Structures are given as structure tokens and as C-alpha cells.
Amino acid sequence: MALKAVLGAGFVAALLALLSCAALADDAPRLSELSPDGKDACFGRVYDAAHLKAHPRQKVARIFFYYGHDPVSRPNEEPAPGSDTYNAFMTTTVRGASKPEWAGGWCNRQDPNDKSSGIHCGMDCDRTLASLKVDDKGRLTISDVQPDLYLDAGSEEELGTAEYNKQALGKEDDGFLLDPMPSATCKAEFARIDPIDPALGAPLRERLKPDQAFCYGHDYDDAHMAGHTGQLTQSIRVFRGPVELASFARDGDASNWPNGADIAVSVTTRQKSGKVTQTYSCQGEADQWRCVASAKMSDFSCDITQKEIFLRRGADGTMMLANPNSGLPVVDLCSKAADGKTKSDDKVYRLQPMPQSACAP
Known part of the structure; x- marks a missing residue:
């Protein structure tokens, strides 16, 4: 897994300055x-x-x-x-x-x-x-x-x-x-x-339509995991399925796409045998989607609205996912392990397009 941050600190600083001024x-x-x-x-x-x-x-x-x-x-x-x-x-x-x-x-x-x-x-x-x-x-x-x-x-x-x-x-x-x-x-x-890097192609908001289901993911084999002992993620899926499509059809505005789009992320990790799924609500910001964790799925003992991930188009039809500040459920989002910057080697993922069946519950 590459460690180069997808989200530039300079962009964040500029965005915060713009919002405050x-x-x-x-x-x-x-x-x-x-x-x-x-x-x-x-x-x-x-x-x-x-x-x-x-x-x-x-x-x-x-x-x-x-x-x-x-x-x-x-x-x-x-x-x-x-x-x-x-x-x-x-x-x-x-x-x-x-x-x-x-x-x-x-x-x-x-x-x-x-x-x-x-x-x-x-x-x-x-x-x-x-x-x-x-x-x-x-x-x-x-x-x-x-x-x-x-x-x-x-x-x-x-x-x-x-x-x-x-x-x-x-x-x-x-x-x-x-x-x-x-x-x-x-x-x-x-x-x-x-x-513009021509290898990146069209932005995600053009590739992925408001009424379109999608599935992206990556499965890490034993050899990879043995060579990356600091990585917790064994498999990851990012998707929009029937639930997310119905939510946007009911409450979303297609002319404002991708703002308000719900996505789901499922992960399996070294520590847990089962799959954990978390939903996020996304907004378009510059060349990426900023997706904030949603409490729709269950009750949380903490405020998870500060937990966020970032999606960006990758080369050759891939999707890049950045997790700079422990926004993925590879750890309990309400635990001390989720405070601050991501401590494990689970910061950046390159995800391949997959059939929708690969993201089935």
C-alpha cells in the first residue's frame, strides 16, 4: 500500500482559510x-x-x-x-x-x-x-x-x-x-x-452517475500482508448499492451531484474475522470527494461526524481512497486508536473496479 498522502495539507489549509475568510x-x-x-x-x-x-x-x-x-x-x-x-x-x-x-x-x-x-x-x-x-x-x-x-x-x-x-x-x-x-x-x-494528467481520465462525478451502482475494492494476499505488518486491512470494498441509490433518489439532487451521495465501505482486518461496514455522506471538493462518516447504521458512543475519508480518481479507471485521520472502521471509530492521524499503514488504497456481486452484503 502506498503511503503518499492523497489529500494535500496545502489544499486543506487553503480550504480552511477560504471558509474562515x-x-x-x-x-x-x-x-x-x-x-x-x-x-x-x-x-x-x-x-x-x-x-x-x-x-x-x-x-x-x-x-x-x-x-x-x-x-x-x-x-x-x-x-x-x-x-x-x-x-x-x-x-x-x-x-x-x-x-x-x-x-x-x-x-x-x-x-x-x-x-x-x-x-x-x-x-x-x-x-x-x-x-x-x-x-x-x-x-x-x-x-x-x-x-x-x-x-x-x-x-x-x-x-x-x-x-x-x-x-x-x-x-x-x-x-x-x-x-x-x-x-x-x-x-x-x-x-x-x-x-492535467491524461491517465486519470474523467472525474468520479462523471464516471459514476447518481442512479448508478458501483463497486471498487482490493483484496490483499498472504504475501502482501506478511510484507506489510503495519497494515490492518485484509480486504476493502467501496460501493453504492440499492440502499444508497434509494436514499439519493429520495433525498438527493442530481443537479448537485455528487453532493449528498451516500457510499458504504466494508473492511475485513487482521484482528476480526467478520466484515465491518460503515456508511459515509460525500461532498465534492476540488478534485476529490470528502466523505464524512454517518451514524445511520447504528448508535455510536461518540460523535463520528469528524471521521472522514477522501475519494479521488486514479489512473486507468482505478479509485484512490485516502484515510489520513482514522476515518475507516479498521479500528473502532470511538476508540483511542481512532484519535488523530492514522497510526497504522492503512492510509491510502488503490481500488480496482469490481462486479457489484463483489460488494454484496
Whole structure:
């Protein structure tokens, strides 16, 4: 069993920050000076060697600003957004970096009643993305770019001055003048951030339909178990059967799939001869399903709603299951053994598609 965590700590931190600092962007008006034709707008600049040599304190070698619909998120596990809001996305690549960093926000005129006034673009947690001006040639000037644009608040104290200066933008990374470009140019630039692995194929929410039963699993043979003495799991199944399908048909919303989808997980372990089954309720988050343990099956002596697992598409039609914090019933979910991070070698599973009969009760 691979030990590499499926769920990145960075994603969790970013998600928690977003939830704690959420601000409403849906009311941001569409700005005609950025998008005169009402379409997504792209601005960009790639600095040549001569410019960078003449500006040694400028770290940014490439910068693109996109105003419109999200160019960053690849097809993922979240339901399609219902909002048609225009938002702002900026990406920069510093000297020597192999791929860009990015930040997103929303923009408003500084004076709502004056179309000639400057434009302020904000971010979550009341931070500034940039200030904008469009000249009579359609070029975009970007200013007020903060050195800690891609860093957490208070990061200078946390990182120390030397490391902060290394990770922050440079002294001259401001006052950028960008040319209008085709929207496809910005989309291609944002695609460099996290290239799609074609081996992964379609996301789970497309592979697995709301009214479709499925079964994934893995059985570990004696040789594997002898070589992995820290692993408790002998067999595992992840499935949706008649009970889960009926539950979603009754209470679910197919347009919001996979949010609200119930799944069941059955495991057999070294310690117990019988099979243990636990149900979970799932939500789409970025490129994975976050599935929280449900108390539907029986009464528990503890609150199991904090017990969670994560599903992600794997290569060649497989499914990856991550169990970073003792969310699987390989141990009693209410025992001390289930506190904190998974202590056994039962953290990540690669599951193969199986016939539905392999997941029968």
C-alpha cells in the first residue's frame, strides 16, 4: 500500500482559510472597461532578458490577468457553479520557476458612479489583489501588488525575514503594463499551474452517475500482508448499492451531484474475522470527494461526524481512497486508536473496479 498522502495539507489549509475568510463576490458588477464586449478578457506580458537585466529587483518574468469565468479549475469533483459572476484571476511566474502561481478575487470601481475611476480588486480576508487602470489603447496597468500576494497573513513573522524575502515578490514587482490578448492565451497560461494528467481520465462525478451502482475494492494476499505488518486491512470494498441509490433518489439532487451521495465501505482486518461496514455522506471538493462518516447504521458512543475519508480518481479507471485521520472502521471509530492521524499503514488504497456481486452484503 502506498503511503503518499492523497489529500494535500496545502489544499486543506487553503480550504480552511477560504471558509474562515469568505466574502461575497457574487454582487460584483461586470466592468465594461475590462470587458467592453461582455466576453472574458485577457491581458498579459512576458518580460525579455534585457528588461529583467535592467530591473534586477523584479522577480516576475511572466504575468497574466484574466477577467471572466474561472480559467484555473480543471474539470473536477465539484458540482457546476450556478453563478455567472465575473471574477479576476492573476498569475505570475518568477525567474527560474517552472510553473506559475496564481490568486483570484473580484473587482469594483473605486467610485461606482464614475466609470473613469480606478478599479480595486479584492481577495478573501479583506486583502488586495491589485488596483487596475485601462488606457485608451486597451492596455492594463496593474498596481498595488503586495509582496505577500501568495503568502498567508503574518507569514513574515512565521517564516523569518530571510525566507519571507525569498518567497515574497520583489521590490519592483508592481506597476505592470499588460497588453490585451486572446482569452485562449490566458487559459493556456493558467493551465501551466496544474497540468492535467491524461491517465486519470474523467472525474468520479462523471464516471459514476447518481442512479448508478458501483463497486471498487482490493483484496490483499498472504504475501502482501506478511510484507506489510503495519497494515490492518485484509480486504476493502467501496460501493453504492440499492440502499444508497434509494436514499439519493429520495433525498438527493442530481443537479448537485455528487453532493449528498451516500457510499458504504466494508473492511475485513487482521484482528476480526467478520466484515465491518460503515456508511459515509460525500461532498465534492476540488478534485476529490470528502466523505464524512454517518451514524445511520447504528448508535455510536461518540460523535463520528469528524471521521472522514477522501475519494479521488486514479489512473486507468482505478479509485484512490485516502484515510489520513482514522476515518475507516479498521479500528473502532470511538476508540483511542481512532484519535488523530492514522497510526497504522492503512492510509491510502488503490481500488480496482469490481462486479457489484463483489460488494454484496
